[in-house]
Amino acid sequence: MKITFGTALAVLALLMFNSCINNMTDNPLLTQSPNPHQAPQFDKIGSEHYKPAFEQAIAIGKAQIDSIVNNPAEPDFDNTILKLELAGKELGNVSTIFFNINSANTNDTIQQIALEVSPMLSEYSNDIILNQKLFQRVKQVYENRMQSGLNAEQLRLTEETYRGFARNGANLEGEARDQFREINKELSRLSLQFGQNVLAATNKYFLHVTDSAQLAGLPPFVVDAAASEAKERTLEGWVFTLQAPSYGPFMQYSDNRTLREKMWRAYNGKSLNDEYDNRENIKSIVTLRRQKAALLGYPTHAAYVLEENMAKDAATVNTFLGDLLAKTLPYAKKEVQEIQEYSAGKGNNDPLMPWDFNYWSEKYKNEKYAFNDELLKPYFRLENVEKAIFSLADTLFGLQFTPNPSIPVYHPDVKVYEVTEKGGRFLSLLYVDYFPRASKRGGAWMTSYREQHIVDGVEKRPFVSLVLNFTKPTQTSPSLLTFYEVTTLLHEFGHALHGMLAEGSYSTLTGTNVVRDFVELPSQIMENWATEKEFLKSFATHYQTGEAIPDELIDKIVNARNYLGGYQNVRQLSFGINDMAWHNLQDPSIVQDVVKFETEAIKPAQVLPTVDSVAISPSFSHIFAGGYSAGYYSYKWAEVLEADAFSLFKEKGIFNREVAQSFKENILSKGNLQDAAELYRNFRGRDPRPDALLEKFGMK
Numbered sequence: 001m002k003i004t005f006g007t008a009l010a011v012l013a014l015l016m017f018n019s020c021i022n023n024m025t026d027n028p029l030l031t032q033s034p035n036p037h038q039a040p041q042f043d044k045i046g047s048e049h050y051k052p053a054f055e056q057a058i059a060i061g062k063a064q065i066d067s068i069v070n071n072p073a074e075p076d077f078d079n080t081i082l083k084l085e086l087a088g089k090e091l092g093n094v095s096t097i098f099f100n101i102n103s104a105n106t107n108d109t110i111q112q113i114a115l116e117v118s119p120m121l122s123e124y125s126n127d128i129i130l131n132q133k134l135f136q137r138v139k140q141v142y143e144n145r146m147q148s149g150l151n152a153e154q155l156r157l158t159e160e161t162y163r164g165f166a167r168n169g170a171n172l173e174g175e176a177r178d179q180f181r182e183i184n185k186e187l188s189r190l191s192l193q194f195g196q197n198v199l200a201a202t203n204k205y206f207l208h209v210t211d212s213a214q215l216a217g218l219p220p221f222v223v224d225a226a227a228s229e230a231k232e233r234t235l236e237g238w239v240f241t242l243q244a245p246s247y248g249p250f251m252q253y254s255d256n257r258t259l260r261e262k263m264w265r266a267y268n269g270k271s272l273n274d275e276y277d278n279r280e281n282i283k284s285i286v287t288l289r290r291q292k293a294a295l296l297g298y299p300t301h302a303a304y305v306l307e308e309n310m311a312k313d314a315a316t317v318n319t320f321l322g323d324l325l326a327k328t329l330p331y332a333k334k335e336v337q338e339i340q341e342y343s344a345g346k347g348n349n350d351p352l353m354p355w356d357f358n359y360w361s362e363k364y365k366n367e368k369y370a371f372n373d374e375l376l377k378p379y380f381r382l383e384n385v386e387k388a389i390f391s392l393a394d395t396l397f398g399l400q401f402t403p404n405p406s407i408p409v410y411h412p413d414v415k416v417y418e419v420t421e422k423g424g425r426f427l428s429l430l431y432v433d434y435f436p437r438a439s440k441r442g443g444a445w446m447t448s449y450r451e452q453h454i455v456d457g458v459e460k461r462p463f464v465s466l467v468l469n470f471t472k473p474t475q476t477s478p479s480l481l482t483f484y485e486v487t488t489l490l491h492e493f494g495h496a497l498h499g500m501l502a503e504g505s506y507s508t509l510t511g512t513n514v515v516r517d518f519v520e521l522p523s524q525i526m527e528n529w530a531t532e533k534e535f536l537k538s539f540a541t542h543y544q545t546g547e548a549i550p551d552e553l554i555d556k557i558v559n560a561r562n563y564l565g566g567y568q569n570v571r572q573l574s575f576g577i578n579d580m581a582w583h584n585l586q587d588p589s590i591v592q593d594v595v596k597f598e599t600e601a602i603k604p605a606q607v608l609p610t611v612d613s614v615a616i617s618p619s620f621s622h623i624f625a626g627g628y629s630a631g632y633y634s635y636k637w638a639e640v641l642e643a644d645a646f647s648l649f650k651e652k653g654i655f656n657r658e659v660a661q662s663f664k665e666n667i668l669s670k671g672n673l674q675d676a677a678e679l680y681r682n683f684r685g686r687d688p689r690p691d692a693l694l695e696k697f698g699m700k
């Protein structure tokens, strides 16, 4: 169930519905599209259409919910679960287009509308979640599900819909219900406060340098950025901040150990020893999360979260993290030792401290594995990379990509492909939007304008979109990608495959609508091809000379991938361990000292000396302000899945059709039709093996 539908007083909804019905015919967000495949009418949609479309679509959705609730017939799958799945379809369409455009091609008006419609949308979904009459119908279908002759898909949808309500407190009554709502309210306030504190603490600190001797070691791009930062603040000299683009390079390149320590302590003491202290917020958040879990009948917050995931329970996650830690720790220690010796050879007689590690490891990397992006880029012309990825999709899955310029786009930079199977069956539209512009947010993502589903027996194939921020072509040079960008494109394309190859009846259960610790499998597995010689050789030729990429460059790419594999693993594991320590607490009141609690929890994962009075938890927004509580392990989990899945390709051949076919049938096309662990076993014939990850990084 998409939580986008709602209900209200039937009268009000119908009034709104009627008053709006006249304009419906000319709003391109609500009228049927005359385009091929009914693609969105980007050529007709203007900013002025959004707000009225939202209002109308919400009214329609409310009326649909009311008609479910007020149906005198006994609740069954068709009149309740299916109707609910389809309710708010119009709102879904409007929201998808609007929020995708807000990310990829926004303007002041659109941003203003986003502010206005956000509360409308949360009210709408709250109205559904809290609708007792609706829930009673859902519950009745759920309880009779085994005697109702439902097929596997219908059964799954019924269970997922019921769970969506139950996990949001629909089964609670009386005082417990009020308490649950209070806790939710307080938790959103605290999370917001937590995030704002981290932001304020990050922005408050800066390192002001006026003596150019203190810039030693910093490359010109870092110095220039620091100078313009100073100028912006009307200060002399140079300013370094705790923002990633300033802090990261400073720690990597600054020769000044005292300043590195100062910066490191500031960074790792954020929201800890300043006016934006988050320690009490952490205690309140874990306590309230624990209480909420208890109301719903779970022993811990982790148990509540993990029930939904592939991992299922805290014991599995803790064993997973512990095993991987035991296996990678010796490598991490060896790597630290290697860096220590290297630095000693360069005259460093002090033991490596956390503020030394990035500095010396960067120097070591440059000496041992350096490959220059400028050297590689001429082999990665965007058009060639795109063609190579499409051709890989053809080799593996038999997909064809044909440009269709007659389909409207939201910006002239966007291109649309029709994706078909061998034999001509239309699978999907694929929009690609490669270049940065002021109206687009940073980063790279895959999204959909329509998810695959079937309605009234008619199949609707998906509209998938890839949005990236690659270097634009100029008058003299085409768009040449860095190696990182090539990997990014493969990653996002993997998500796109998951969306494009979906086969199911209900969009809630198809495509990328899968559990968090499973969703990155299709994307991360595609990244593996970027370091495969056979694949690189197939397309990476110099854009001017036509010469194939030299083996020596390919070797460098592969070696750099494995550099500090042990250390990076242990570092990620320590975050996951910290997260689980907080969220698997039976009794959060035992925590007196936040710093001490964290230090104890992550002690087994420390490979550098422990420093007093610092901690990562007070600024760990992922788990205290974002949605990653009891979920940080997912990053490692997904890496294990992809490494283990890809090892089958390594064994049978990276272009092997049968393996690819099985991956498509068992994983890519299945969405959330079955439990993720089952899907994985269907593909691999067994559970994932964590050793595959170690083998990938040469730690075996």
Ligand SMILES: [Zn+2]
Residues within 6 Å of the ligand: 491, 495, 520, 523
């Ligand atoms: Zn991803």
